[in-house]
Every structure is written in C-alpha cells, then in structure tokens.
Amino acid sequence: MFTATFTFAKGEYDADFHALDARIAAMARAIPGYRGEETWENPATGQISNVYYWDSLEALQQLISHPDHREAKQAQARWLKGYQVVIAQVLRSYGDGGMDHPLAPREPAAA
Structure with a gap:
C-alpha cells in the first residue's frame, strides 16, 4: 500500500479552484485501488495535509497522470x-479496530 500526502499553505480559493478540486476528488475516488483519505490542519501554521491511501503505486500513478x-x-x-508532496510505501498499519481508517482490514467480499 502507498500514501500520497499533499501538504499546503492555503491561499485564496476561487470558483475555478473548487471546481477543479471536486473533479480531482471524484476521479481519485473512482480509481480502483483508492482506499480513502484523511485531512489534517495545523492550527499553529495554518497548513493543511491531505493523506490519500492507495492499494498500489499503479493506482496512485493513475491519479498523478x-x-x-x-x-x-x-x-x-x-x-x-x-x-x-510525499509519496510513501506503507510498511505496516495496525490499530485496535475502534475507529474507521482507510488502511483498516476490509471485510471479505460476500460470495
């Protein structure tokens, strides 16, 4: 699994930004291998990080290209x-199962 972390300092958004952002988000979510995302904001700096989770580098590359x-x-x-932007390979992911997370084990598909 892989992550793509996009950290940025906010500027001024306009209608073009919101439209393009919505198109990219919808397209990313439609790529097979997309697992989910999280967003974090640092109140001290105002910076925002979006972390996107992927099953494979190939899936992530579909978004990038x-x-x-x-x-x-x-x-x-x-x-x-x-x-x-930081692209990283996930070596391990674990938790107690008490919260949803894009890398939490998935239920097997019903046969």
Missing part, C-alpha cells in the same frame, strides 16, 4: 502559498 491533476499542478500558485 490524469489531465485534471496536471492542470491543478500547473495552476497551484493561483491558490496556494506553497506545497509539498
């Missing part, structure tokens, strides 16, 4: 004051 994603990357300076 999509034209809407490339458009957002080229236009990011209109809306953001800076960003950083």
